[in-house]
Amino acid sequence: MxxxxxxxxxxxxxxxxxxxxxxxxxxxxxxxxxxxxxxxxxxxxxxxxxxxxxxxxxxxAQLYWVALLSLVMLAVAGHEVMARQGRRFTGWWGYGIGTSSMFVSAFAVTVLALTTMIGPAPWWEPQYAIPLLGMLLGNTMTGIALGLDRLTQTAWQQRRVIEARLMMGHSWGMSISAIRRDAARSGLMPIINAMAAAGIVSLPGMMTGQILAGTPPMEAVKYQILVMFLITAGTGFGTLGAVWLGSKRLFDERQRLRLDRLKAGKK
Amino acid sequence: MSRDASEAVLDVRGLRTAHVGPVDFRLLPGEICKLSGPSGAGKTLLLRALADLDPNQGTVLLDGEDRDRITPTEWRRQVAYLPAEPLWWEERVGLHLDARAGDDMLRLLGFEAGVRDWEVERLSSGERQRLALVRLLENRPRVLLLDEPTANLDPANTRKVERLVRDYVSENGAAALWVSHDPLQRQRVGGRSLVIDATGLHEEAA
Structure with a gap:
């Protein structure tokens, strides 16, 4: 090359x-x-x-160094998700919802890709594991931040509608279902748009980078398809998880809307 | 659940929130109890606490059964709160109403069955208030918590709402707590009067 x-x-x-x-x-x-x-x-x-x-x-190349760097990346991504919230959850939840969702989705998808699709030896080979996790975390972070921000902002704006449904005897899940759908959609839209435009409107960054670095175009394309699907899965599962956890946290055990669990962010 | 006439439909003991209480009172079967008090005294907060919409402590029994033993969704169907400005979430009225029930109530309040196809956006505030009452009564609640339910209505429609609530309560052995500032309405509705102010909740002398 x-x-x-x-x-x-x-x-x-x-x-x-x-x-x-x-x-x-x-x-x-x-x-x-x-x-x-x-x-x-x-x-x-x-x-x-x-x-x-x-x-x-x-x-x-040692597994514990790879694990340490991965955790540092996760911690920073979790902080970024929290910092991007117009209204964030109080206490540990403000950091925990986004971070735990990213941990489950991005890490699981990365490990799955490394062990079953890409298959480097060892499976945690840093040349593959770190860039892949980085791309997944970066995109999952954006999706989760967008989804959570939409969820909390809309719940705040539409609190009276949510309560109107609670008053009718609707469950917390029914009362916030439309807002939750909207939040999940807003988190997933960037990656859906990116997939739809890939190769026609834009040449994705990773593929472009590989081609610039001398990789044959068809190899770069295969990697790009793999990465886009992984990113979509990671972002999708992460955003759905975070939005579900966040919406659950907006209600207490008696299914009361608890907006006092939110505080204004710095955004 | 017992429906003995001597047993309270709603029995409230030491109910308190961050801003209201503690309050104690009972609502008997067939009773409409009026609630009044100066602005900011906590009338709405009391109704919200009774509907379990805000965090609160104390014991509340519905037909003798402790609130903690009833799911929150069932509680709010049974102890139904109608706010002064009820909100809607679907595009058309009919999507908020049961397809089969409620026609009699709609007619009593001056609506035809076609109202189900009306767009919520085009309803007047008075229509919203009357339709929200029908929406609430379709759940067949045991207790009605009515926060100025006729505030946006003309005199004729006000009378229709009063009659509907009176009939519903007496026919079903239910009870209502009715917030009203109108002295004439308070006379028409009759029954006991509770007053909430800075010192707490009291029964007003007849």
Whole structure:
């Protein structure tokens, strides 16, 4: 495989584009320049760090290092899910619902893919396990964050409708069913759109990266299909789980709507 | 469940929430009890606590059976709360009503059976209030918790609602707690009057 190495100057030119965009948004008063610059800086620092970590990990491939890095990634993703909530659950639940759903879905799908589909030896080979888990966690995190945010915001806005149904003797599940469906849909929409547009409107990032790195196109396509299906499954199961757990938490043992279990987030 | 006339339909002992109580009172079979008090005294909060919509402590018995032994969904069907501004969640009226029951009640309140096809969005506030009462009564509740159920109604429709509630309560041996600020309505409805204020819940002298 022939990889054309990128020089620092190449990256600087790309970074200049983001800086130019930030300058433009500042000029027209959109208030996004600060976020763009912070996110751009975070990208550079985080990716350089993970590059160093991965290089070390590949040189010293041990299961416990892979497990440790996986847990760190999960912990950060859980924090991101919580930070993206307009109204988050109070106490441990604010962190726990998203994190536990990601743990069950993303980890299960990654382990399944590694042991039955990709089959590296050993199955936790960091070159496969970490990028795959990273892609799954990243997408699952987005789906769960969107789903939970929609759930709690809509429940807050429609609290009187939910209670109107409770007053009629409907169960908590019936009373929030439409909101739950809507929340799950909003969490799954990005990945459904990505699948529908793949190859026609857009060339998915992973496939593009592989092709740029010299992988034959058909091999890259097969990997991309596999990854998209895994991401869909991980995001879907994770979002459904998180939305169900979240909606259950909005009611107590006497099926009363408990919006006092939410508090305003920083979003 | 016993339906002895001497036994209370609803027996409330030491009910308290974060903002109301403790309160004690009983509603007897066939009784409509009025509830009044200044704004902010906790009338709505008391009704919500009775319907078990807000966290509360105390003992509440329905026909002698402890609330804790009745599922919350069944409790709210039996101890039915009608808020001052009832809400709807489906597009058409009929989707909220039982397809078979309720026609007599609809007629009593001045509606034809075709009302089931009406769009909820196009209902006036008075129509919403009257239809919400039918929606509630279709569950055949034992206790009605009525929070100003005629606030948006003209005098003729107000009388129809009063008659429907009176008939329902007496025919079924049910009971009602009726929040009303209208002195004439309070006279027409009759029965005991409870007052809630900063000092608690009291029975008003006749």
């Amino acid at each position: 022939n990889v054309i190495a990128l020089s620092p100057l190449d990256l600087t030119v790309a970074a200049a584009l983001v800086v130019a965009l930030a300058a433009l948004t500042a000029r027209i008063g959109m208030g996004l320049s600060r976020s763009l610059l912070i996110a751009g800086t975070r990208t550079v620092i985080q990716l350089l760090l993970i590059g160093l970590v991965l290089r070390t990990l590949f040189d010293h």
